[in-house]
Amino acid sequence: MSAQVLINLLQEELSCLECLWQTLQDEHLALRQREVTDMEAAVNKKQDAMIRLEAVFQDHEERLRMSGLPSTPEGISAYVQASTSQEQGQLSTLWEQRQERLQQCRDQNQLNGSLINRNRHQVLRALTILSGQELKSAAYGPGGDLLPSASAPRSLLGRV
Template sequence: MSAALQVELDGALSAVLDDMQRSLAELADELATERAALLAADVPAIDAAGARKQGLMQALEQLDAERQQLVSSAPRIAAAQQARWQELLGRLRECRDLNQRNGSIVQQRLGSVRRALAILTGQDSEAGVYGRSGALHASARSHMLAEV
């Protein structure tokens, strides 16, 4: 491989890694915005953050495909950028952890809503029996909660 081609490939890989770094920083910011929206129960902000997060993930996937192509074309250049790649992997793990925390908030809220619905409909979501088919059957009768 000629020196000029190596320099060009190194520059291209460096540019892709720069773009990935910027996208990861934006993703971390978006995850923080999403967390604030979840805690405030701001549905429009949650939807907007989710859409922006999805766009950033698609951009990162495209950048990673470019990175993989460059790495396979020039393994020697990829080795020189290995430390930088490890740094990006660490940032990806941080974003994954932030996303999982946001998912936990969603699961907690969903559980609360399900429990409230079970109370309002008179169904104990924990109670139920198994029928002959092996399917779980919950009590379908409702209870009077109050009398006016």
């Protein structure tokens, strides 16, 4: 019976992760196309999906403890490995799918964050040019964030 509880919980988590994954894909498309209304809608949808996923994870952690099942990823993985062969196939498949989709969501969210930072940098650069301010070269850090510049100032419009 405990295995069926875990199977049901993993199916529900996987469903939430699939929803988040699709939302992150929509967000990525909106960011690449630079469609403001689509970006706003994607961000709102992503926030709702994240809130739902967090609630599901918290609820499942409590339900796992009440069922006498492990509630940590390491504990669940060990439980899946120790399951009977009849239960192990379905549990193992669901657990692997859940873990893989969770990692894909993390990776896509990081990619989207990098795209946001790059777009932000381009907008700031355009505003700097349009305002006639000095343009400074910039570099990106390992996370894709814009690092402060230390280059010598130069005029965009030239010297008059």
